[in-house]
Amino acid sequence: LGHGSGGKLTADLIDKIFLPAFHNPILDKLDDQAVLTIGGTRLAFTTDSFVVTPIFFPGGDIGRLAIHGTVNDLAMSGARPLYLSAAFILEEGLPVDDLRRVIESMRAAAAEAGVQLVTGDTKVVNRGKGDQIFITTTGIGVIEHNVSISADRACPGDKIILSGYIGDHGMTIMSQREGLEFESAIESDCAPLNGLVTAMLTTSPANDFIHTLRDPTRGGVSTTLNEIAKHANVGMVLDERAIPVRESVKGACEVLGLDPLYVANEGKLLALVVPGMADAVLDRMRQHPLGQDAAIIGEVVETHPGMVLMKTEIGGTRVLDVMFGEQLPRIC
Amino acid sequence: MPPLHSNSKTRRQLHVRGIVQGVGFRPYVYRLATSLGLTGFVFNSSSGVTIEIEGSAALVCKFIDDLRPNSPRLAEILELTVAEMETVGETSFDILESQEALGEFALVTPDAGTCDACWNDFGDPSNRRFGYPFTNCTHCGPRYTIVQDIPYDRAKTTMSGFVMCEACKAEYSDPGNRRFHAQPNACAICGPSLCLAPSGSNPEDCSFHDKDSLPAIRKVRQLLREGKIVAVKGLGGFLLACDASNDVAVTELRRRKRRPLKPFALMARDLQSIRNICAVSSDDASTLQHPRRPIVVLPRLSSKDSEAASPTDAVAPGNNTLGIMLPYTPLHYLLFSDSPGSPPEFGALVMTSGNLSEEPIVVSNIEALERLSGIADWFLLHNRDIATRVDDSVVRIFERRERVLRRSRGFVPQAIDLGIELEQVLAVGAELKNTFCLTRGTHAILSQHIGDLENYETMCFFEETLEKMKHLFKVTPRAIAHDLHPGYRSTRMALASSIDRRFAVQHHHAHIASCMAENRLNGNVIGVAMDGTGLGPDGTIWGGEFFVANLAGFERRAHIRAVPLAGGDAAIRQPWRMALSYLRDSFGGRIPDELACFRDVPIKQFNLVDAMLSRRIQTVQTSSCGRLFDAIAALLGMHSEVTFEGQAAIALEMAVDRSITDRYEYELQQGEPVVVDFRPTVSAIIRDLARGRRVNEISACFHNTLSAAIVEVCCCIRRSDGLDRVCLSGGVFQNHILLGLTTVELRRLGFGVFLHAMVPANDGGIALGQAVIANELLR
Ligand SMILES: [Fe+3]
Ligand SMILES: [Mg+2]
Ligand SMILES: [Zn+2]
Ligand SMILES: [Zn+2]
Incomplete structure (x- = not known):
């Protein structure tokens, strides 16, 4: 696999491997989020994984990115983001202080966006099996306006x-x-x-x-x-x-x-x-x-x-x- | 005199193959036969022209003897077969209607410069075409540029709207007239006419009612004298004209066209005018005067030897050559004077394509008034539409042979006969200087110069030309060949095509194969591709390559030592980056102080690129010879930044002091492949610079070194593989000093050396190589 840099190669992967396997009318739209109608309420639903080196950088860090990335994907359907989950894959050896910093940043980012982090998961992998910290966030929001943005x-x-x-x-x-x-x-x-x-x-x-x-x-x-x-x-x-x-x-x-x-x-x-x-x-x-x-x-x-x-x-x-x-x- | 005894008659059937259709060949045969009193007929057949003649044995013999030497200027007889026939005894000689066989090549030929007979009509005050800008006949005039569909017939050209007057119609229908079936035949009464409009004019306000073109043309000359820029609608598109001796005008044209330094082409009225500013050999002269009328690159006379009103340096800054052509239609001639009787009002005019930067040349009046209004002050329009965009061609003589640098007007759509049976294939060419190639029968049909495909307009030009050529030549490609580079627009178009039989061809293999194809070589050759950049199968950028190659494949036997290229295309626009890369490579990262070449580079930028090179950030390894030239030119303080392709390398070539015969050291590191290491050369150049050796000498020394290295690697391959045929290709071989040094030495050592002539050594020739490789792989 050599599909890291985004763009055409990733698009090919999605077209050739993921879509054929899972295809359904909602996925096939290929928007950054799925819009689901449940009991008359329209919900936006999305998930994203975050991998970035370095994990701290001017203007943000991986935690802030993980919250706002998912918030933004929900917002791009016109939804009001409500709840997020977060899953962490931590590499053995990650300084606890760094983890604290990331978590604090996520708290602040969630507050800034007006969303709550309501569930999560953490796994620790052996040194070399990961790169410090990987975060996956999933989010759900409600589409209140009578809009159809796609x-x-x-x-x-x-x-x-x-x-x-x-x-x-x-x-x-x-x-x-x-x-x-x-x-x-x-x-x-x-x-x-x-x-x-x-x-x-x-x-x-x-x-x-x-x-x-x-x-x-x-x-x-x-x-x-x-x-x-x-x-x-x-x-x-x-x-x-x-x-x-x-x-x-x-x-x-x-x-x-x-x-x-x-x-x-x-x-x-x-x-x-x-x-x-x-x-x-x-x-x-x-x-x-x-x-x-x-x-x-x-x-x-x-x-x-x-x-x-x-x-x-x-x-x-x-x-x-x-x-x-x-x-x-x-x-x- | 007809023979006295009818029983002494003989009859012969002749088949003529070659360029014999659409060039006035049948009327010529008619005139020849009737002048000898022979009977019979002539018609266009599927494979050429078929003639039957009957008459006395002596006259029939004379006909056959005279046929070739007196044939029309655009005709070329490649094969003539004669068969004996029973006599028939008809009483006349006739031109029969074409029996065009289905699936055969259409009779579309390239545009041709005005012939001598038409120049005479045009210059003769008693002739009805005196001063008429659109004078032509079957031996000259527009063809490909006016064709809309086949068969080539007036109704299917942009002449269809012009109804011939009685006089013109009479010429057109008289087999004895040289205007017999001349599709663009016209005169001032019935043909196209001019309109001179100022910039900002509304196309609807342009009137073409004035049948007298002289007032408009005189006004144009006056405007040019005043230093104005005039867009002139010609054969294949608009050209921008200004007085080449007027520095202010030329500089203004550069500013408006956003073309700061790339040389402009010139036009001069006659050979004498050209001799006033350039050294013209007899080969140059005949190339200039050839019906194709290309731009010929000529050595410029030093200013003390040339006339006072010689072109300003702004025409070709820093160049010791000029690209110059002769008028190829009467309209162009009129820009200099009313008639041959009066002296030219300009020594030379700048005649550069009417476009913005690298976009396609503008062809329609509306498009011109819209898109060129910011460039031209005035527009000289005419009302004959241009059906096909075609730029002027550029050639240069080397070893007494014409070498095409840009193959367009006059050459296209002439098929190149490769002498082998080919499948129907489309090759989409490279990214810059793009041309494409279609194959069919034994022929390769190359498109005219398309240009830089990054522009949408150019891409559309590609697509419209491809559709047209497929139609005109009835080609339905069953396979498509493209470059390995995934980012070339041509590659993307090929991958998006509905033709699913695809071949990805390595750039330099295509260069070598194109050289092989035009020289009709088969089997293994030593292929030397000295080039800019092309993607290799290993993901690095190649361009200084030594192959053992054939049409199906290649082995990379040697290459120039690879160095990092930092920042993609930016490294090519800023040769100082390559200089830094070579310095780091040669001096292990310790850059010698006090190098003029980095003086103008902001220190932060320098440090960033240095960091990129040392930590391999946004870099790719390259063995490119063009980039080596860039590096050396930058080290010698010539260009740390360039504005057009090859600029630094050209400056390096211009600087050569030909009296210098020594060379620098280089190393061949044995291995598979062999690595040609120029680090000793770079070190020696730095030493020479430090001790104040003249740049002209250093440049000469570098050329000698590169040539010696090329020759030595060829010798190694000859020893290991027993091959002694060498193909030289790639853009770097447009450098005539390197080409000269290399060919002379290779020949002295007994190699057979094969060069480009019919197609460019640059990327304009890539499509031909791709096409023959795809054909070979289809076998
Ligand atoms: Fe090339
Ligand atoms: Mg996302
Ligand atoms: Zn003529
Ligand atoms: Zn007429």
Whole structure:
């Protein structure tokens, strides 16, 4: 197995191994969460595992990530996250103080997101059989608004809104893990997005003006939009100049030969909003601390279904593809 | 005179194979036969042209003798067979309608530059086509660029909207006229016309009613004299023109086109104008004047030898060569003067493709007014649509033979006959300088230069051209060949294709196979691929490779010692990164102080890349020769950053002092594969720099070293494998100094050396290699 870096290879694994085995109408939607209707109540349900080196980094740690990652996946269905479970795999030798720090961080993160951790499990494995600490969180939330938010609802005409600067988390982890010192310090954007989503949903009493919500984590904005475009069989056109990237992140990416559009985020969301409501939603987002730098970065189109294009700063049109693993030079 | 005795008549049937269809061959045969008083007929057959002639034995003989030497300029007779026939006794000679057999190649030929007879019509004040910008005949003019469908017939070209006047129709229907069935035949009365529009014009406001083109064309020349940039609609797309001697205009064009340094192509009115600025050999002259009319790369005369109004340095900064071409339509000629009678108003014009950065060349009036408005001040439009985008071709003479660097106008869609039976296969080519290749029969049909596939517009150009070519040449590929690199757009398109028989071909194997194919080589050869980057099956980036190869496979016998490449494409845009990598490799991480090459690099960036290299973060190992050139060029302080492919390597080649014959040390580390280690070379260069040796000498020494290493590795492989045929391919061999040194020495040692001529040594030739490899694997 060599499917670590996300993007196309992971997508292949899911397509070829997991989907055929388990397929059912809910799973086949391939959203970041399942929406279940139980006794007339719509619930969002999701699970995620967290593996990160180093476990502590500027702007967060593995514990905060584990809470907010799952909270965000629930929020991306328009749900109000309620309860979480957490399962820990601890490597023998993990300093108890580190574990305390992680747990304290999880407590604070849950409080910040307004969720309760209600059940859990812990296993300890021999040294070398794990990497310090792995956390799996599962979450459940309730969808109160009469909304139907899903990747397959993306529709030509929709505006694509991005909630803020991209690439902060991925570049922070990169710099910490490799001990690289960039021009200026970068911090992870790890944050719970349920508050921002609630604000967005209350922009108008009308329902159904937000078609799709996604948090562009692994694989970044480009991979996430590609998934939506392929799923809904629509095209997308982005405007490079409109995409918020910090100079520090841009500079660090340039040196490393990375593209910020493929770098992970942990506190950002992409929203596909009906054109008539896009400005109003954007305004509402900008009033929220996590959406201050939100921007309309493009739109959904009918042409070139399944493909995401970007108008570049110099006026060309680049095809944004799913990442293919390592970054190999193409220039001959 | 017809023979007196009818009983002395003989009859012969002739089969002619080669380029004999769509080039005015049948009217030529008609004129030849009727001038000798022979009877019979001629028609296009499935395999060429079939002729039957009858008359006196002497005249029939004369016909057969004259047929080849006097054939039309675009025709090429590859095979002529003659059979005896019973006499029939008909009274006339006729052109019979084509008996086009199903499944055969369509008669679509490349566009051809204006022929002498048409130049005469155009320049003769008494001729009805005097000064007409769209003058053409069966021996010249547009073809591939106006074809919409087959068979090649006026109704299926972009000339269909122009109804011929009586005079034109008479020429078109007269078998004795050189405009007989000339599909784009036209004159000022009935044909395409011009419109000059300022930037920002609405396409609907452009009128083509003015049949007199001179006022518009004179205004264009005035604008060019004033330093304006004019977008000119030509054969295969729009070209951006400005006065090459006007530094302000050329610099402004660079700024607007976002092309800071890459050389611009030039056009000059006549050979004399070119001789004023470049050294032109007799081979160069005949290539410049060939109907294909390519851009020819020529050595530039030093400014003291050239005329006052010579091109400004901004045309090709730092280059000692210029890419230059002659007018290939009367329209282009008119940009210089009204007629041959008056002297040219410009020594040379910049004529660069009408596009933004690396996008496809613009073809339609609407597209031009929209997309080029930020670049051109004025637009010289015409109302004949361009059905197929085709850029200008670029060639360079080496060893008295034309070597194609970019194969487009004039060459495409001419099939390359490989002399072997081929399956119907599609090869999708590489990522940059992309071309694709279709095979059928014994032919490889290469697309025109498509460009950099990262752009969506280029990708669409690829797809539209592929559909068109499959249709024109009736190819239904049953297999598809692509590069190993998963990130190439062409690879992704191949993997998404409905053709499920796929072959992933290693980049440098494709380079070598393309060289083998055009030289019709079979069996094992020594393949030397000196190239930029291409993915190897081991996941590292190759590019300095020595193979024992055949069309089915290869063994990697030797390669340049691999060093880390940090940051993907960024390492290629910033050659200083490769310099640092080579220094670390040569000096064990202890970088010599005081190197000019890192002076402009911000210290934090330098430290980051140094950390990446030492800890292998975002790095991949590479044995690329192109990257070695980058490293040496950067070490010599030439370019620490580049804006176009090969820029640093070209600068290194330009710097060579040819009087220097010594070389540096290198090492061959025996093993499987052998490793060619240039660490001693890098160390010696650093020593030379420290003691103040001239950069020109160091560069020469480096070229000598690389060539010596290539030759020595070839000798090793000859000893072990008994092979003495060497194929040289890959973009680095566009370096004529390296190519010259290497071929001369290999030949002196008795090797048979095979080079590219018909297809580029760069990635523009990859598709041909992929196609022949796929064919071999299908067997
Ligand atoms: Fe190559
Ligand atoms: Mg998830
Ligand atoms: Zn002609
Ligand atoms: Zn006419």
